[in-house]
Amino acid sequence: MPKRCWLLSVLACAGLWSAAAVPARAQALLPYALELDFEYLETQGLALARDAVQLLRLQQVDLALPRAELATQLAPDAFQTWFILGTLQAQRENPEAAIAALQRARALAPEEAGVSFTLGRAHFIAGDYRTAVEEIQTGLRLEPDSVEALFDLGNAYLKLGDYGAAIESFENAVDLDEAFWPAINNIGLVHYEQGDTEAAIDRWEAAVAIDDGSAEPLLAIAVAHFAQGRLEEGIAMGETALELDSRYGDLEFLAENLWGERLLDDTRAFFFSPPIRAVLTRLQVAPPTASPDE
The missing domain is CATH 1.25.40.10 (Tetratricopeptide repeat domain)
Known part of the structure; x- marks a missing residue:
């Protein structure tokens, strides 16, 4: 919209100018009101x-x-x-x-990669993962070394169930920044959904080694150990993870963080165990209300 027309629109919306209501003498003064410094x-x-x-x-x-x-x-x-x-x-x-x-x-x-990257995130939020992939790829053609964009691309592929492309995107992000533990963590999420528990644990342990204050991979390891029958070890690690960040005691929050169905099912069973239910209660997090078998 031309700047002059924009100003008239603002005046009209503000009730400060109306061609129908202002008398002719007042209309003669209108050009003076338009003599503003638009650069300013x-x-x-x-x-x-x-x-x-x-x-x-x-x-x-x-x-x-x-x-x-x-x-x-x-x-x-x-x-x-x-x-x-x-x-x-x-x-x-x-x-x-x-x-x-x-x-x-x-x-x-049109050449600003960040705009395309953010469009990808917006489409991801909207649940349009295919368009999210397309938008992020558009941005990566302009700026191929964006760690965050490669991570977002991996997440979109993960939601689409394209595990191979997701892992490739996460690995590309780690190649650019070996300390970017969220991508390493999400490689573990993919491996777990593929049924490769040991590979998943390996990735999550690598993420914890980078940042031992990260609750998500620590909780994931705890759940995996518990599912393997290593109950005491899993419970101890789970308590530590939940004390680091109690938000991870919410299954919906975990789903928002792209935990897959297999891992969520095992986490539900983990949260239903009496020791972890006690931890969740102490941390004022509502534990599961139904058995995972129901």
Whole structure:
């Protein structure tokens, strides 16, 4: 939209200007109201966008969002404002709004890989994993060495059940950053769903060796040991993992983190065991209400 028309729209929406209601003498003054410094407005819009980024880094999404929305009005021709707005909407898990904003960003800057990567995340949130793969691949053609994008690509393949492509993407991420334990962890998730428990444990142990404060791979090892009949070892490790981060005591949270059906079934049995139920109760996490056999 041309900047002059945009200003008229803002005035109309704010109730400050109406062609039908304003007398002729007032209409003669209207051009003076339009003599604004649009470069200044755009600068202010970009400043608001930077504020939104800072708030996003502080996880203050609710405060960042109105700033980002205003930024797109003040600087509608800057891809950065639409990109930030789309990122925030994705963060709030509003995929439709995120996709709409990010498509505006890409129309303004088609060579920005980050826009395609974030579009991929938005489509992933929407459950459209095939389009997520396509968008992330578009971004990787522009920026092939993005560890996070390769990780997201692996996750999309995992949701599609394409285990070979998922492992390849995760391994490519680790090749670029050998300390990126989430990709190593998710290789373990794939192996477990394939029935290769020992390979899964090996990957999860490698993830814990990189970050011994990571609850997810530690809990996964505990569940695997418990399923193998190594009950005491599994329970001890599980208690440690849940004390590190009690969110992992929620089966829905684990599913959101791409734990597959086989691992979730074994985790349900693990959580139903009396010692782990006691840990969950102590940590104020609701334990399973039904036996995994029911």
